[in-house]
Amino acid sequence: MAESIAAEHEVHHPALQHHFENLEQQREAGTLGMWVFLVTEIMFFGGMFFAYTLYRWQYPLEFASASNHLDLPLGTINTIVLIVSSFTMALAVYSAQIGKRRNLLACLVLTIALGVTFLGIKAVEYHQKYVDNLIPGKLIRGHYFNPNGVHLLVGADKNKVEMFYWIYFAMTGMHAVHMIIGVGLLSVILLFAARGRYGPEYHNPVEISGLYWHFVDIIWIFLFPLLYLLGRHFVHGG
Amino acid sequence: MSEHIVPVRVYVLIFLALIAGTGLTVWAGKRDFPGPLNVIIALTIACIKATLVVLFFMHLRYSSRLVWVIFAAALFWLAILFALTFSDYWTRNWLIG
Amino acid sequence: MESFEVPAPSKVNYLNAQYGLKSWLLTRDHKRIALLYLGSVSLFFFIGGIYAMLIRLELLTPQSDLLSPTTYNKTFTQHGIIMIFFFLIPSIPATLGNFLVPMMIGAKDLAFPRINLLSWYIYIVAGIITLYALIAGGVDTGWTFYAPYSTTFSNSYVVLTGLGIFINGFSSILTGLNFIVTIHTMRAPGMTWFRMPLFLWAIYATSLIFILGTPVIAITVLLLAFERVARIGIFDPAIGGDPVLFQHLFWFYSHPAVYIMILPGMGVISELIANFSRKNIFGYSFVAFSSLAIAVFGFLVWGHHMFVSGQSVYASMIFSVLSFAVAIPSAVKVFNWTATLYRGSISYDTPMLYALGFIGLFTIGGMTGLFLASIAVDLHVTDTYFVVAHFHYIMVGGTLLAYLGGLHYWWPKISGRMYPEGWGRFSALVVFVGFNLTFLPQFVAGYLGMPRRYAAYPPEFQVFNVLSTAGASILGFGLLIPLIYLVWSMRYGKHAEANPWHLPGLEWRTPSPPPTENFPLTPIVTWEAYEFAPPEEMKIVGRVHRGQPLEGADTPVGGHS
Numbered sequence: 029m030a031e032s033i034a035a036e037h038e039v040h041h042p043a044l045q046h047h048f049e050n051l052e053q054q055r056e057a058g059t060l061g062m063w064v065f066l067v068t069e070i071m072f073f074g075g076m077f078f079a080y081t082l083y084r085w086q087y088p089l090e091f092a093s094a095s096n097h098l099d100l101p102l103g104t105i106n107t108i109v110l111i112v113s114s115f116t117m118a119l120a121v122y123s124a125q126i127g128k129r130r131n132l133l134a135c136l137v138l139t140i141a142l143g144v145t146f147l148g149i150k151a152v153e154y155h156q157k158y159v160d161n162l163i164p165g166k167l168i169r170g171h172y173f174n175p176n177g178v179h180l181l182v183g184a185d186k187n188k189v190e191m192f193y194w195i196y197f198a199m200t201g202m203h204a205v206h207m208i209i210g211v212g213l214l215s216v217i218l219l220f221a222a223r224g225r226y227g228p229e230y231h232n233p234v235e236i237s238g239l240y241w242h243f244v245d246i247i248w249i250f251l252f253p254l255l256y257l258l259g260r261h262f263v264h265g266g
Numbered sequence: 267m268s269e270h271i272v273p274v275r276v277y278v279l280i281f282l283a284l285i286a287g288t289g290l291t292v293w294a295g296k297r298d299f300p301g302p303l304n305v306i307i308a309l310t311i312a313c314i315k316a317t318l319v320v321l322f323f324m325h326l327r328y329s330s331r332l333v334w335v336i337f338a339a340a341l342f343w344l345a346i347l348f349a350l351t352f353s354d355y356w357t358r359n360w361l362i363g
Numbered sequence: 364m365e366s367f368e369v370p371a372p373s374k375v376n377y378l379n380a381q382y383g384l385k386s387w388l389l390t391r392d393h394k395r396i397a398l399l400y401l402g403s404v405s406l407f408f409f410i411g412g413i414y415a416m417l418i419r420l421e422l423l424t425p426q427s428d429l430l431s432p433t434t435y436n437k438t439f440t441q442h443g444i445i446m447i448f449f450f451l452i453p454s455i456p457a458t459l460g461n462f463l464v465p466m467m468i469g470a471k472d473l474a475f476p477r478i479n480l481l482s483w484y485i486y487i488v489a490g491i492i493t494l495y496a497l498i499a500g501g502v503d504t505g506w507t508f509y510a511p512y513s514t515t516f517s518n519s520y521v522v523l524t525g526l527g528i529f530i531n532g533f534s535s536i537l538t539g540l541n542f543i544v545t546i547h548t549m550r551a552p553g554m555t556w557f558r559m560p561l562f563l564w565a566i567y568a569t570s571l572i573f574i575l576g577t578p579v580i581a582i583t584v585l586l587l588a589f590e591r592v593a594r595i596g597i598f599d600p601a602i603g604g605d606p607v608l609f610q611h612l613f614w615f616y617s618h619p620a621v622y623i624m625i626l627p628g629m630g631v632i633s634e635l636i637a638n639f640s641r642k643n644i645f646g647y648s649f650v651a652f653s654s655l656a657i658a659v660f661g662f663l664v665w666g667h668h669m670f671v672s673g674q675s676v677y678a679s680m681i682f683s684v685l686s687f688a689v690a691i692p693s694a695v696k697v698f699n700w701t702a703t704l705y706r707g708s709i710s711y712d713t714p715m716l717y718a719l720g721f722i723g724l725f726t727i728g729g730m731t732g733l734f735l736a737s738i739a740v741d742l743h744v745t746d747t748y749f750v751v752a753h754f755h756y757i758m759v760g761g762t763l764l765a766y767l768g769g770l771h772y773w774w775p776k777i778s779g780r781m782y783p784e785g786w787g788r789f790s791a792l793v794v795f796v797g798f799n800l801t802f803l804p805q806f807v808a809g810y811l812g813m814p815r816r817y818a819a820y821p822p823e824f825q826v827f828n829v830l831s832t833a834g835a836s837i838l839g840f841g842l843l844i845p846l847i848y849l850v851w852s853m854r855y856g857k858h859a860e861a862n863p864w865h866l867p868g869l870e871w872r873t874p875s876p877p878p879t880e881n882f883p884l885t886p887i888v889t890w891e892a893y894e895f896a897p898p899e900e901m902k903i904v905g906r907v908h909r910g911q912p913l914e915g916a917d918t919p920v921g922g923h924s
Binding site: 055059060063064066067070071074075077078081082085100104107108111112114115117118119122125126235238239242243245246249250252253254256257260261262 | 269271272274277278280281284285288291292295296297298299304308309311312315316319320322323324325329332333336337339340341343344347348351352355
């Protein structure tokens with residue numbers, strides 16, 4: 029009996045934590061844990077999506093006017109950037125699953141680079157808002173909110189335009205914070221992957237980081253049309 | 267429970283679908299559709315894109331029933347937040363009696 | 364007396380396995396983390412109690428003489444914030460839950476031990492920030508932080524306090540996440556869902572609320588803070604915002620939060636009632652499902668806090684009906700506990716006294732909740748002491764009593780010592796008497812019109828307030844006694860055997876205090892949750908090889924599968 033216990037210890041994967049029976053249980057727990065965490069994120073963003081829905085319903089013209097003033101090309105590029113990054117992230121998990129370490133590293137690097145690109149473009153957009161005095165409230169001296177640069181649709185109330193921008197900054201700001209966390213998370217994963225920690229038997233951290241990353245992408249998939257495409261049809265459509 | 271390895275071509279297909287969806291939503295956003303159709307179209311496309319990401323990139327399609335329930339619960343609870351709060355806002359101006 | 368087979372106790376247990384501050388502050392052992400929480404939660408309870416004492420002292424006289432109105436506003440605000448966020452919400456889940464969940468399912472630890480420790484640190488950081496805000500000058504908005512006072516007009520430390528609450532939310536979320544994953548994936552072989560003790564069902568249901576509700580208060584507090592900083596925001600009518608939106612988002616969490624506070628208590632009571640009647644719980648599945656029902660329905664009723672806010676009458680009617688419905692699963696529990704007591708072999712030990720007190724007081728609190736669910740009554744008593752009495756009956760008469768009962772019940776397992784039973788019973792009675800004297804007069808005062816959150820009140824209410832303060836003094840005294848003897852018992856109490864109450868639960872089949880890994884061998888469970896069966900049918904069978912059952916194991920007979 030003693031030898032069998034000793035023999036068993038030799039077989040244990042180094043990543044197996046002592047309170048789990050086996051790697052499969054550990055993997056199941058990790059994956060379940062990340063999904064449960066994503067539920068909290070859905071509810072977190074959900075509150076803001078509700079506020080958006082409410083005020084959009086109440087002030088459609090003001091929202092459309094302000095939305096038209098957002099930079100559609102930059103927003104579209106960012107959407108594409110994130111979709112590509114989700115693709116590279118999925119490939120990263122795949123590489124880990126089949127044990128191709130070089131590919132895993134490359135895909136992680138690409139994903140991180142795309143994430144940073146997204147944040148860079150976002151920073152450009154935010155800077156434009158700062159220059160145009162469209163940052164809500166009296167946050168920055170000398171750049172109090174001033175909607176005069178926004179072309180108002182017929183019937184829109186200038187005062188309510190600030191509401192759109194408040195929500196825009198709150199939602200994209202929170203999204204950006206989550207992107208930053210995601211980039212940090214993937215950087216840690218990249219570090220461990222470079223040290224050869226992940227292989228076909230054990231790569232759960234890559235998987236669950238992927239889950240987080242895809243979730244952040246999904247938030248943007250909704251944010252993009254809801255923020256950027258509200259009023260284009262008023263201006264362009266026939 | 268063995269892990270399901272999704273073939274790369276599935277990922278490529280989904281990726282292309284997502285790009286197409288993005289193009290479609292921008293194109294549709296600029297056209298003026300009657301009534302609330304603009305919103306409906308935009309949200310539908312977004313929902314389809316999100317569904318593709320969840321099912322294939324996040325492997326929900328290959329996951330246990332428990333994970334499906336967890337995901338469905340999140341959507342359901344979001345629905346509660348929206349529905350019951352709107353029950354206030356939509357009916358505020360209704361007359362009593 | 365029955366004797367359940369337990370491995371021979373060794374000298375080494377989780378308390379003395381390692382010494383030194385670092386071994387405690389960097390522990391991954393769920394039992395040590397539970398004790399870390401026990402200490403900090405007790406500290407916050409004490410601080411919240413001080414604020415309560417100040418409130419009751421001020422209210423002795425109709426004038427605002429002890430505290431100025433602004434200071435009084437800060438006092439009741441801080442009493443609420445500390446008691447709700449830093450005592451009631453973490454109390455049972457983080458102390459008893461952390462300690463017992465792995466033990467009750469036969470696991471070595473929770474699924475994520477390091478995240479468990481992180482939870483505690485987040486709680487401490489949040490607590491320090493909040494206490495700092497309190498000391499720096501406090502908050503006077505009421506624990507409910509309603510806009511626009513909190514966003515625009517209050518001159519107090521709203522943002523800092525909000526930050527503390529925001530951070531604390533993560534502690535709750537991580538704890539809930541840990542419990543959910545653990546219960547799904549780490550149950551010992553044979554421990555099916557319907558063999559789990561009802562305490563686990565309650566903790567599981569509570570964890571669902573942690574996960575689904577806490578994020579909403581997080582975003583709400585964040586939006587509130589942004590609005591204060593930017594001096595404009597989504598709750599501000601100047602840009603088209605609605606202050607009532609704050610209330611919707613706030614109460615979407617804060618109503619389920621009250622179920623976070625009571626559900627674990629109900630779980631404890633199920634354990635106490637069944638075990639101290641030495642009888643299987645009546646209607647196990649009903650009680651189990653009622654926990655889930657409370658968790659789900661609890662999310663559908665928040666508008667009953669907003670009947671006078673300007674909310675649509677039609678929405679109010681919907682919320683009112685749903686609020687009546689949510690009482691049903693709670694009532695199911697009360698009926699089942701009562702039926703369990705019937706023809707049980709009842710022993711009136713301290714935990715049972717607390718449990719019996721709970722049933723009575725929770726029933727009163729719950730029924731007065733029904734009065735409040737009725738819009739017509741609520742319009743009359745809202746913002747009066749009737750509401751204050753209602754929720755204190757549930758939170759103190761309910762949760763606090765359950766917490767104390769559970770603490771005493773599992774004390775031998777946690778500390779390896781028995782508490783002095785005589786003092787235990789005495790203080791339970793003192794707490795019961797003191798509690799009722801404190802809060803029963805408040806129902807009357809509130810119904811007669813005494814408003815809440817007022818430092819000065821019309822003199823005709825003074826008699827009720829004097830009675831209430833007298834009761835509070837007795838209650839405070841009654842609560843100090845267990846603090847003293849529990850601490851005393853840790854050093855001088857009688858050593859407890861593994862199963863001092865002689866009960867069938869899995870947590871009693873390991874030494875008191877348990878070894879760090881809980882069970883030297885993974886148990887194989889073949890019995891039902893409250894099976895008071897003869898001893899020969901209830902042996903723990905261990906497994907030697909991880910992942911493989913024991914060859915030729917003598918699994919217990921008796922037709923239990």
